[in-house]
Amino acid sequence: MELAEAKLKFIEAWGKLGSEWGINRTMAQVHALLLVSPEALTTEEIMETLSISRGNANMTLRDLMGWGLVEKQHKAGERKEYFFADKDSWNIARQVAQERKKRELEPVIKILNELTELKGDDKDPAFKTFKKSVTDINKLAKNVNRTLETMLKADESWFFGSIFKIFK
Amino acid sequence: MELAEAKLKFIEAWGKLGSEWGINRTMAQVHALLLVSPEALTTEEIMETLSISRGNANMTLRDLMGWGLVEKQHKAGERKEYFFADKDSWNIARQVAQERKKRELEPVIKILNELTELKGDDKDPAFKTFKKSVTDINKLAKNVNRTLETMLKADESWFFGSIFKIFK
């Protein structure tokens, strides 16, 4: 296999994984492209490599910056903006976990907290079932939230090292 | 707030969370409905409550059974099929983790393994960057995989208990 072919496979695989997990395919592909690029790339280069429009490239890059996965770079004497991705996969994981926790998990926990407080007749099976499901899922969601919070603070070796110590 | 209203909120929140994580909204909603129902429900009841078509209800229920989240129940003397959801949220989380690991994570790990083996010129920055990103992400993916595997075997109290011991 050639490097060029391997890069394409990587971009494709990353794009697919992204779309399966609710991250837009193009966004994951642009990220993958920047991950395997030693140099920062211009919007132009990204557009051409992935055959996407200027508008799409621009918006996707802004999103990626919003997720903290990609940064702008300015080269001295040039007007063009260059983009590069953090290559440390542990940082990537933390960044993604942090954003999704904030954007998706926390709003749900807020609703679950409200729903947990609903008062009703404990003899009513409908109420009891509702209460149990909501309370249980709320607990689970909070545990997940705590785990993510810890992950955000931890560094990789400590995190995985510690986890696997208890599983040895 | 009324129980009925609370149920709707729960179904809505669960549906939104699902769609943000690549699980079809209707599937998450049907699951939510079954979670808060003390009795098993018929396709008919699900269709009416969520205002979805027969075909959609049928396919969604099959999917949910495929994920191991919902089961059929037959009532003596009745032709109709009833459906109910496992109410134990830890089981739900394990089930979902197991399926997504198998369906989405494992195929990517397979590709990453292949790409890791690519030989090339270590002096070529393009090759070096590719190698580093792919190898690192591969390691991370494998760690995630191992963590999920452990989760699948563990029971809730042991899992979260152990995790938080090391974070105390």
Place this chain on the structure above:
DNA sequence: ATAAACTTTCAATAAATTTTGAAAGTTTAA
């Protein structure tokens, strides 16, 4: 001030995904 170089916006369009519903299929009872 003007123009060139570059970036951003967003309405229109295209693509992907989800849903429908009627027809076909299956099972059970008589």
Place this chain on the structure above:
DNA sequence: TTAAACTTTCAAAATTTATTGAAAGTTTAT
């Protein structure tokens, strides 16, 4: 058998989401 009760299928339609590209906006150099 036959028919009623129920489930499944899937092509077409609807909906949602992503993408385009040209126009508007911005910045820099002269």
